[in-house]
Amino acid sequence: MTVIGWIQILLFCAIVIALVKPVGWYMTRVFNGERTFLSPVLRPVERGIYWVGGVDEGREQHWLTYTVAMLLFHVGGFALIYGLMRLQAVLPFNPAGQTAVAEDLSFNTAISFITNTNWQNYGGESTLSYLVQMLGLTHQNFLSAATGIALAMALIRGFTRSSMRTVGNFWVDVTRCTLYVLLPICIVYTLFLVWQGMPQTLGAYVDATTLEGGKQTIALGPVASQVAIKMLGTNGGGFFNANAAHPFENPTALSNLVQMISIFALGAAMTNVFGRMVGNERQGWAIFAVMGILFVAGVAVTYWAEANGTSALQALGLSGGNMEGKEVRFGIVASSLFAVVTTAASCGAVNAMHDSFTALGGMIPLINMQLGEVIIGGVGAGLYGMLLFVVLAIFVAGLMVGRTPEYVGKKIEAREVKMAMLAILVLPLMYLGWTAVGVVLPSAVASMANAGPHGFTEVLYAYTSGTGNNGSAFAGLTGNTLFYNLTLAMAMFVGRFFMIVPAMAIAGSLVEKKSIPASAGTFPTTGGLFVGLVIGVILIIGGLTFFPALALGPIVEHLAMNANTLF
Amino acid sequence: MLREIRPAILVLVLLTAITGLAYPLAMTAIAGVIFPRQAQGSLIEKDGKVIGSALIGQEFKEDKYFHGRPSATVAPDPNDSTKTVPAPYNAANSGGSNLGPTSKALNDRVKEDVEKLKAENPTASVPVDLVTTSASGLDPDISPDAALFQVPRVAKARSMSEDAVRELVTQNTQGRFAGVIGEPRVNVLALNLALDAANAK
Numbered sequence: 001m002t003v004i005g006w007i008q009i010l011l012f013c014a015i016v017i018a019l020v021k022p023v024g025w026y027m028t029r030v031f032n033g034e035r036t037f038l039s040p041v042l043r044p045v046e047r048g049i050y051w052v053g054g055v056d057e058g059r060e061q062h063w064l065t066y067t068v069a070m071l072l073f074h075v076g077g078f079a080l081i082y083g084l085m086r087l088q089a090v091l092p093f094n095p096a097g098q099t100a101v102a103e104d105l106s107f108n109t110a111i112s113f114i115t116n117t118n119w120q121n122y123g124g125e126s127t128l129s130y131l132v133q134m135l136g137l138t139h140q141n142f143l144s145a146a147t148g149i150a151l152a153m154a155l156i157r158g159f160t161r162s163s164m165r166t167v168g169n170f171w172v173d174v175t176r177c178t179l180y181v182l183l184p185i186c187i188v189y190t191l192f193l194v195w196q197g198m199p200q201t202l203g204a205y206v207d208a209t210t211l212e213g214g215k216q217t218i219a220l221g222p223v224a225s226q227v228a229i230k231m232l233g234t235n236g237g238g239f240f241n242a243n244a245a246h247p248f249e250n251p252t253a254l255s256n257l258v259q260m261i262s263i264f265a266l267g268a269a270m271t272n273v274f275g276r277m278v279g280n281e282r283q284g285w286a287i288f289a290v291m292g293i294l295f296v297a298g299v300a301v302t303y304w305a306e307a308n309g310t311s312a313l314q315a316l317g318l319s320g321g322n323m324e325g326k327e328v329r330f331g332i333v334a335s336s337l338f339a340v341v342t343t344a345a346s347c348g349a350v351n352a353m354h355d356s357f358t359a360l361g362g363m364i365p366l367i368n369m370q371l372g373e374v375i376i377g378g379v380g381a382g383l384y385g386m387l388l389f390v391v392l393a394i395f396v397a398g399l400m401v402g403r404t405p406e407y408v409g410k411k412i413e414a415r416e417v418k419m420a421m422l423a424i425l426v427l428p429l430m431y432l433g434w435t436a437v438g439v440v441l442p443s444a445v446a447s448m449a450n451a452g453p454h455g456f457t458e459v460l461y462a463y464t465s466g467t468g469n470n471g472s473a474f475a476g477l478t479g480n481t482l483f484y485n486l487t488l489a490m491a492m493f494v495g496r497f498f499m500i501v502p503a504m505a506i507a508g509s510l511v512e513k514k515s516i517p518a519s520a521g522t523f524p525t526t527g528g529l530f531v532g533l534v535i536g537v538i539l540i541i542g543g544l545t546f547f548p549a550l551a552l553g554p555i556v557e558h559l560a561m562n563a564n565t566l567f
Numbered sequence: 568m569l570r571e572i573r574p575a576i577l578v579l580v581l582l583t584a585i586t587g588l589a590y591p592l593a594m595t596a597i598a599g600v601i602f603p604r605q606a607q608g609s610l611i612e613k614d615g616k617v618i619g620s621a622l623i624g625q626e627f628k629e630d631k632y633f634h635g636r637p638s639a640t641v642a643p644d645p646n647d648s649t650k651t652v653p654a655p656y657n658a659a660n661s662g663g664s665n666l667g668p669t670s671k672a673l674n675d676r677v678k679e680d681v682e683k684l685k686a687e688n689p690t691a692s693v694p695v696d697l698v699t700t701s702a703s704g705l706d707p708d709i710s711p712d713a714a715l716f717q718v719p720r721v722a723k724a725r726s727m728s729e730d731a732v733r734e735l736v737t738q739n740t741q742g743r744f745a746g747v748i749g750e751p752r753v754n755v756l757a758l759n760l761a762l763d764a765a766n767a768k
Contacts, residue, residue, distance in 0.1 A: 069571040208625075212627060218619070224606075318677075318695040
């Protein structure tokens with residue numbers, strides 16, 4: 001670890017913190033339906049969409065209707081991506097002549113993109129046409145992100161409204177989020193990325209004759225427009241196979257810094273939106289503090305582990321840390337930081353190969369995802385995931401003092417706690433359950449790229465990432481098989497929607513309750529005690545669930561590495 | 568609930584048209600005008616022929632050129648499409664080795680490379696980036712240490728003085744952005760082009 005390394009980490013943190021308030025302010029205005037400086041241009045477009053779609057923007061929805069609308073929207077999104085992938089050979093914008101994608105891979109990818117996972121069993125430049133990248137993947141990057149934020153808004157309204165039945169209008173929330181928040185930022189962001197060196201072209205791949213006379217086919221495409229929303233919407237699906245490690249998908253150290261900031265920007269600002277909507281920004285900052293403490297702890301461990309390198313490299317007299325699977329322009333620190341950012345948020349883009357990280361350095365990304373991706377988290381999804389843990393923490397605090405627990409003016413009762421537990425428990429069921437199957441079934445074991453405990457970690461990482469809707473991978477695992485395509489799709493689907501529906505049920509239950517003013521007996525939820533309590537609940541619930549699995553994977557591997565055992 | 572079906576189709580179609588077609592196509596048009604070089608992939612031409620991209624590493628094996636990092640990219644096996652064969656710096660199929668910290672295969676490969684490099688330059692210590700594969704397999708850069716390590720070999724192959732080659736390395740070393748962000752690095756293709764240009768003089 002170096003001083004300049006830590007300066008880079010602190011600079012990143014400072015910029016994210018500085019963005020929380022202004023972005024939170026702007027997003028609050030957007031979702032409250034207030035005028036913004038973009039309204040003169042965008043308001044007519046917005047009204048046009050409502051007019052064609054038959055949406056009455058004044059009519060709000062019950063939580064069930066809101067949820068059904070969201071699910072219907074995803075059925076359409078799924079059909080669109082699946083159809084485009086199957087038909088890409090006969091559709092335009094296919095200069096590389098990509099053939100139709102197989103049924104199981106198309107199915108996996110379609111589920112992957114509607115759930116904001118963006119797991120890459122596809123190879124990007126070797127599999128998909130430009131049309132699929134744009135019309136299939138780019139569009140769903142926008143809409144799955146907008147959906148996450150819309151759902152978080154519905155849950156926030158559950159806390160802020162008193163004795164009502166409706167939680168907002170899904171169509172209005174999604175449209176406004178796409179038009180006023182995501183699209184304007186992406187337009188500016190795309191131009192920045194192209195300036196840094198990212199291609200944005202519909203032209204065919206270029207054949208170059210190298211200096212030594214070899215032939216090199218260079219894959220191109222409309223990369224920047226997709227990468228902008230891939231990062232901002234915490235989607236993470238790469239245009240290229242190597243994702244943000246590819247020099248065209250992350251050309252410079254500056255583009256790398258901005259990409260990391262954009263992964264966190266909206267998720268971090270959602271804590272401020274929450275604070276503003278419940279009428280006390282400090283409520284938002286308390287949640288942000290929980291996230292921030294867990295984040296910095298994770299960065300420290302991964303950076304330390306990667307800077308130390310592996311004992312095999314050290315034995316050969318190689319210093320400078322573990323550079324296998326990392327790019328020179330990012331080095332150890334920016335690769336470690338990126339890995340923690342992308343898994344803390346539910347992004348899943350990678351600028352280094354997590355599979356080649358040291359055992360402990362690769363364990364932190366795994367833990368980040370297993371904690372439910374509540375450390376900033378996916379756009380919207382991180383906030384509603386964190387609020388589920390808050391509900392549990394408040395419930396635990398209530399049990400300790402023997403009072404009905406309450407949070408920002410709402411009583412937390414049996415229904416909310418049950419729903420929160422359901423949402424949180426369904427995640428380990430998927431990633432532990434399928435890992436157990438994956439390490440027993442011979443055809444699934446054959447997909448492992450590494451032997452020994454690392455192979456186990458590859459499978460555990462795959463299902464954790466799928467269930468958490470992250471999308472990063474220990475990419476040595478050959479995921480493009482019938483077994484993994486189908487089971488990962490199921491893990492992604494359950495991980496997304498079995499978390500959303502209980503969260504929406506909580507929103508519906510809270511919105512009907514009366515707001516009660518804080519009294520002397522109310523547990524203050526803006527102070528250090530609350531922050532510590534939530535961190536404790538996250539670590540205890542998470543730790544008890546997945547510690548045994550970690551012991552079989554990264555922890556054993558770390559001990560083996562120190563004993564100079566190779567597999 | 569049935570009334571939600573119409574927006575589920577029409578709002579989806581409209582938002583898809585905006586974000587999936589209008590947005591990327593408009594950005595392609597605008598970027599092509601403002602940053603035409605970058606938008607086309609930062610291609611480098613020599614005598615009217617494309618010789619590569621400034622951002623994409625390419626394979627160098629000859630002694631007279633600086634070598635990039637090992638690359639783990641593969642290509643489909645021409646004899647059996649279900650298998651792959653090593654194809655370093657395949658810019659149509661990026662990827663890393665994905666070998667883990669306790670991998671015997673990784674350890675053997677690194678060991679072999681270290682021995683080769685030690686034979687080439689016994690006095691200096693081997694820089695780690697010169698024996699590890701990059702994440703993309705297309706890393707255009709090496710560390711300044713990795714470039715300086717190769718100076719004796721390149722100077723000998725070109726009958727240049729080591730000082731002259733070292734001077735070119737220094738000229739082609741890029742520092743951190745704003746002195747803080749990223750890592751110092753040397754673009755291998757740019758350095759080799761500078762070498763060729765220096766020889767041609």
